[in-house]
Amino acid sequence: MLKKTQGIVLSSIRYKETSIIVKIFTRELGLKSYLVNGVRSQGSKSKIALYQPLTILELVVYDKDNGGLQRISEAQLHRANQLIPFDFSRTGIALFITEVISKSIYENYQNEALFDFLKECVIHLDSKDAQLGQFPLVFLIEKASFLGFAPEEALGFLSESRSQPFSPAELVQAELYLTALMTNSFSNETKIGKSLRQKLLDHLLDFYSQHLDNPGNWKSLEILRQLNS
Incomplete structure (x- = not known):
């Protein structure tokens, strides 16, 4: 048919x-x-x-x-994507997004709300206004809600995980930053240092790994690190 x-x-x-x-x-x-x-x-x-x-x-x-x-x-x-195919940073984020999606859903899995969110992400990533440094973090935070394992508050992302890579001072900064991302999504203007942002990305991927069946290594993570080095 x-x-x-x-x-x-x-x-x-x-x-x-x-x-x-x-x-x-x-x-x-x-x-x-x-x-x-x-x-x-x-x-x-x-x-x-x-x-x-x-x-x-x-x-x-x-x-x-x-x-x-x-x-x-x-x-x-x-x-037609205007920037993603021609900008190395955007291409790296695109590979990251596709890997996370592919490891999170299975053949025939259907979720119109998740599709609409992913479509919105693609359009935003392809825009000049996209803040690329925080893009993977916002994507992981918001996507978790469509899969049913997102905590209601930022502290949940930090406490519901096996790894705790943050110092006490970093933990405070991380919670404030995650709260800003959860509140303002892709339009967030709050900034943190690159090192702490990378720790947060690693932490959120560990959080995902605990909720997904056998996700394995995140192959595109190394690409993101190289692009942001």
Whole structure:
């Protein structure tokens, strides 16, 4: 059955000589894996560009009840990312976002509110106003609420974790900063030092690891560190 939906590309892998298998988080159908034939053949650069991480697509897809690999009938850009593909910092954050999403949800998982949040994140990351240093922190804090394990107050993020890397003085700063992020989201103007911000990112990822099934190592974290060094 053909169905229309919006989708956000998470990742793709090569399949045979000219094809790819792409993971797309769709609004109405959830997380799906699609086989896309011929996009790596000569003269298909425009097609392969549709399946870069965090590309938002308008899709017409074949939806089969038996699961497995699906197929795409039509794919068009919902909007073209202007900055993410060409800015190393934004590209690194995009890889981080796709890794966190991929480790947090499973095949066929459907959550329209989470999709709308992720779409908002993509659009904001692609804007000139995005504050890149705090972006991964805000993303982790807000995404936890859609997955059902976000504490109501900032102190919960700091206390409900195995690791406690903060000194007493840092703990006070961290709580105040997290409170500001939870209150003001991506528009937060409060600043902290890079070292403490990195500790917070490590801490929040440890927090996520405790709530996810076998997340493994966070491969994109090293990329973020290199971009912000």
